[in-house]
Amino acid sequence: MELRQLQYALQIAAERNFSRAADKLHIAQPSLSQQLSKLEQELGVMLFQRNTSSVELTYAGQKFIEQAGVIMSAVEMLRQEMADISQLRTGRVVVGSMPITGAHLLPHVLPAFKKNYADVEITLLEDSSMNLEKLTASGQTDLSLLSLPLEIPNLSYEVLGDERIDLAVPPEHPLAARFGTGIRTSLAELKDEPFIVLKEGQGFRKMTMDLCREAGFVPRIVFESNNMETVQSLVATGMGVTLTPHFIARAPRSEFVPVYLPLAEPVPSRTLVIAYRRGRYLSKAANAFIETFKTTIAALSAGEAR
Structure with missing residues (x-):
């Protein structure tokens, strides 16, 4: 064998x-x-x-x-x-990432890491949050970018920070007029709106459903997609509304851009974490990657606060 x-x-x-x-x-x-x-x-x-x-x-x-x-x-x-x-300063770290969240955060993290650890190889593995948890628990990734709560119990994690959840609406939607006014929208106001959400198996879909239920309604889903960018584009073209992680809202990449609005207090958020198999030995390179990620998230959040 x-x-x-x-x-x-x-x-x-x-x-x-x-x-x-x-x-x-x-x-x-x-x-x-x-x-x-x-x-x-x-x-x-x-x-x-x-x-x-x-x-x-x-x-x-x-x-x-x-x-x-x-x-x-x-x-x-x-x-x-x-x-x-x-x-040795050489090594290899296999990093799992949710595709869209990673697309908006890793371009900030990887250059900073490579600047200090040029000889460490980073291998990226993109998948849904559900599959990433399984891959992390089985040791097929050293680290994975995920959000709480984690479903698999034998995972440990380091908290990177909290990320605000925003509301995305079409530019012609009545709520879009609130942009820049300081008037915030409550989730309960969205009970009759058509929703566009991610498909089953995506962690953020579950978060969206849970937040709506906490606000007293089950969202009326009109479209589903595996891709967060597709969800944003469909909202922009007037097909519905959605909830969006703030790091995605702050840097939209599609030609179809919805209007992003902060939600009313208590502002919903998700906690981003770097997860790894419980009991797994973390190399110096892996620990350095975690620290670089923490520093980067803190810097991005500080920039938003200014």
Whole structure:
């Protein structure tokens, strides 16, 4: 049994698809299938049930993946500890990120980090918050940018800061006239509005639903998307309203831009965190990345306060 075979099995389990797993591993699909068959023959059990449309773990596969994750995490921690002991400034940090949140924050974080740690390799992995939690818990990322609450219990985290939640409305919407007036909109005023939200599995969708329910209504959803930028563009063209994290609202990138309004007290917010597997050894490079992220978030928030 080889370590790379464990890595291959973990990736297939994460993707539930040989083609996607091969792409992520940067190997040919026939080679991946060959290595898995070789591993299954050595073990004497089938790890995956191959169907025409999906790949599912067998009972033996579930047990194997649990232990393979522990082994690969231990191997990576050993590498990191040895690198730190040798006091090398080189290393590698695998960072998971929610796509749109990362797109607005990482361009500030990465240049600052690379300036001080030029020889540390950063590998980015983008996915939904639900999948990122699973990848982090299994040790496939060293760190992941997420927001509270976390659903998986065996994750630890460092708080980066709180991010205000804003309201996005079409430019011609009656509420848009409040922009710059200091008049704030309460969530309860939106009970009859059509909402555009992210699809199931995205953490911010759950936050939107929870905030609306706390305000006394269930939002009337007219469109759903996997992409936050698409949500913003649909709002801008008059299809509905939505709630938006402030770091996204402060730097819209689409040609279709809604009007962003601060909400009334108590202003809703989300807490951004850097999460990692509980008990995982964090290398000096990983800790430096966390500190750089904290400093960057603080600087951005301070700039907003001026």
